Amino acid sequence: MIPSLPRPAWLRAATALYVGAFLLFLFLPLAVVAVFAFNDAPYPAPPWHGFTLDWFFGNEAAGRVGLFRDSELLGSIWTSCIVALWVTGLSVVVGTANAFLMEREQFPGKGILSMLMLTPLVIPGVILGISILAFASRLADLCTDLFGLEADFLRPGLPLVVLGQFSYIVAIATLTISARLKRFDRSLEDAALNLGASHAAVLWNVTLPYLRPAIIGSAAIAFLMSFENFNTTLMLVGSDAPLTIMMYGRMREGATPVLNAVSLFLMSASAILALMLLRRGPRAPP
Amino acid sequence: MAASATGASWYRRLVLALLLAPALLWLLALIILPHLDLAVLSFRERVAPREYVASLAQYRSFFGEPLYWHVFLRTALLSALATALTLLLAFPIAWIIAKLARGRMSALLFVVCLIPFWVSETVRTLGWMILLRESGVLPAVLVHLGFTAQPVELLYHDATILVGLVYTSLLFMVVPLVGSLESLDNSLIEAAYDLGGKGGSILRTIVIPHAAPGITAGCIVVFMLTLGNYLTPTLLGGKNSLWFTEQIYTQFITRFNWEQGAAFGFLLLALSTAMVWLGLKASGQRFSDVMRRV
Numbered sequence: 001m002i003p004s005l006p007r008p009a010w011l012r013a014a015t016a017l018y019v020g021a022f023l024l025f026l027f028l029p030l031a032v033v034a035v036f037a038f039n040d041a042p043y044p045a046p047p048w049h050g051f052t053l054d055w056f057f058g059n060e061a062a063g064r065v066g067l068f069r070d071s072e073l074l075g076s077i078w079t080s081c082i083v084a085l086w087v088t089g090l091s092v093v094v095g096t097a098n099a100f101l102m103e104r105e106q107f108p109g110k111g112i113l114s115m116l117m118l119t120p121l122v123i124p125g126v127i128l129g130i131s132i133l134a135f136a137s138r139l140a141d142l143c144t145d146l147f148g149l150e151a152d153f154l155r156p157g158l159p160l161v162v163l164g165q166f167s168y169i170v171a172i173a174t175l176t177i178s179a180r181l182k183r184f185d186r187s188l189e190d191a192a193l194n195l196g197a198s199h200a201a202v203l204w205n206v207t208l209p210y211l212r213p214a215i216i217g218s219a220a221i222a223f224l225m226s227f228e229n230f231n232t233t234l235m236l237v238g239s240d241a242p243l244t245i246m247m248y249g250r251m252r253e254g255a256t257p258v259l260n261a262v263s264l265f266l267m268s269a270s271a272i273l274a275l276m277l278l279r280r281g282p283r284a285p286p
Numbered sequence: 287m288a289a290s291a292t293g294a295s296w297y298r299r300l301v302l303a304l305l306l307a308p309a310l311l312w313l314l315a316l317i318i319l320p321h322l323d324l325a326v327l328s329f330r331e332r333v334a335p336r337e338y339v340a341s342l343a344q345y346r347s348f349f350g351e352p353l354y355w356h357v358f359l360r361t362a363l364l365s366a367l368a369t370a371l372t373l374l375l376a377f378p379i380a381w382i383i384a385k386l387a388r389g390r391m392s393a394l395l396f397v398v399c400l401i402p403f404w405v406s407e408t409v410r411t412l413g414w415m416i417l418l419r420e421s422g423v424l425p426a427v428l429v430h431l432g433f434t435a436q437p438v439e440l441l442y443h444d445a446t447i448l449v450g451l452v453y454t455s456l457l458f459m460v461v462p463l464v465g466s467l468e469s470l471d472n473s474l475i476e477a478a479y480d481l482g483g484k485g486g487s488i489l490r491t492i493v494i495p496h497a498a499p500g501i502t503a504g505c506i507v508v509f510m511l512t513l514g515n516y517l518t519p520t521l522l523g524g525k526n527s528l529w530f531t532e533q534i535y536t537q538f539i540t541r542f543n544w545e546q547g548a549a550f551g552f553l554l555l556a557l558s559t560a561m562v563w564l565g566l567k568a569s570g571q572r573f574s575d576v577m578r579r580v
Contacts, residue, residue, distance in 0.1 A: 002385050002386070002472050002476070003385075004472060004476060005475070015382060015386065019379070019382060022375075022379050022399075023398065026398075026401075026402050028413070028417065029410055029412075029414050029416075030409070030410070030413055031413075032413050032416045032423055033409060033416065036416055044412075045416065045419070045421040045422055046423055046426045093308075094309070094312060097304075097309065098305075098308070098309050100305055101305040101306060105306075107302060113309065114574065115573065116313050116317070116318075118573065118574060120317055122562050123317075123321075123555065123558075124554060124555065125514055126531045126534055126554075127324075127555050130534065130538050130547060130548065130551050131320035131323065131324040131551070132316060133538070134544060135320035135323040138323055164316075166312075166316070167317060170312060228407060228408075231514060231516050231517075231531070244407075244408050251408070251412060251415065251521060252521070260416075263406075263409040263412055266405060266406055270405050271401075271404070273404070274404050278397075
């Protein structure tokens with residue numbers, strides 16, 4: 001059970017076996033994705049035909065369009081980045097404002113508001129997507145009927161994708177930043193004010209630097225969640241497909257190992273992001 | 287003096303208003319109004335182009351058409367099963383991380399368990415497809431080892447969907463479980479052991495009651511995410527997946543029948559909310575505490 005209690009040898013062996021099997025289960029799917037990005041065959045399937053970099057650099061002449069020559073895929077990566085940057089920016093700014101609102105202000109209805117701020121996390125993403133789609137279309141129709149204007153940004157497309165993802169990612173940013181603001185020692189602010197600092201200077205030089213680790217952390221999480229979002233995006237997407245939607249479409253058709261190449265690229269990007277965050281972690285002030 | 291006091295209170299009000307504005311805008315424009323609109327949509331019926339009347343037709347057709355409610359029930363049951371399997375699989379590893387492994391080993395194991403979830407669900411599903419499809423890795427291995435004469439198709443079964451869903455959900459179970467197990471004092475287990483408790487009874491009377499908040503939090507989140515999943519069932523289940531989110535997509539995007547799709551969406555939301563509520567009631571926890579655990 002626990003290290004201080006006697007454990008029979010078979011239990012130790014079983015534990016080690018379990019951990020091994022569990023890790024195999026976790027990493028086998030990722031490993032095959034990575035390995036078959038380099039297989040010299042038109043399908044990501046065994047047997048192994050030898051090593052190639054065609055799925056990264058191949059061009060039309062070779063009969064294989066590699067990742068870095070596939071303008072459709074590269075375009076969708078770019079689209080995902082733009083969407084994720086917008087969602088991250090909006091979520092961090094609004095999340096920080098929400099944190100100050102919930103931790104510093106007193107107003108009637110605060111309990112209800114704090115409950116409401118958590119609800120987006122328990123609404124399935126597909127439903128967030130369709131409700132925003134339907135509401136935005138109604139507003140767009142209203143615009144047309146009343147003013148004769150075409151409100152294109154309210155039709156399926158990237159602006160709606162950004163809003164849809166923002167609608168629940170901001171709840172996560174709010175939780176993360178509030179948790180840190182709650183632990184802030186307000187006497188530090190009082191000290192700065194007593195020493196003659198203005199409210200704005202206190203916010204900029206004392207409170208925000210303290211919040212920085214939470215802000216950076218929630219920005220990274222927001223970017224990642226936006227980049228990987230599928231459910232909400234699927235309902236709101238227009239003609240420009242972000243990467244997850246593009247990959248889904250190709251996976252249904254039975255795609256070439258170029259998808260493995262993109263996946264490997266994504267795994268490397270995630271790994272770098274994770275390492276950067278882990279390295280930052282210990283240096284953050286308590 | 288009085289002037290500066292009103293000045294200060296005016297300033298406080300301005301700050302409050304500025305902080306309230308984005309929060310209210312977010313919740314009203316993206317959560318509350320869209321869901322009210324969806325409710326209105328689900329309670330109407332098209333009688334002529336651009337002409338609608340209030341009706342229960344959308345909900346009647348859900349109960350009248352066996353395919354619809356069969357898929358709904360199937361989605362709910364498979365989600366419950368996936369949640370239970372995820373708990374069974376995650377509990378031992380959470381125990382090992384929280385209690386058996388020490389220091390750096392424990393931290394390392396925890397991080398290693400989280401790594402796959404930094405990668406998009408699309409990528410993880412692609413991995414399972416390469417592993418399981420007829421021309422894939424596992425069927426080839428089975429033939430090689432002599433278990434089957436021909437490669438067998440391992441995709442497009444309910445079991446495949448379950449494997450995919452459990453895999454995708456593990457993180458959301460492991461994190462709250464580790465959190466709640468770490469706070470359990472080892473001396474309680476030692477005491478129970480000294481008093482003659484066996485593994486099973488210690489687990490039942492000490493460990494599980496202590497870890498209940500973590501178990502509830504994990505189960506609620508996993509159930510909700512599984513119920514609302516679209517990618518994993520459609521790709522791993524193919525045409526046989528019959529997942530309810532797929533029905534919503536079909537009504538909304540393919541058939542452009544928004545009224546029916548809205549009703550389906552509400553039914554799914556009702557089920558999801560009911561399960562969250564039941565989970566909270568059963569374990570006597572508050573919603574806000576559970577959400578902070580995950």
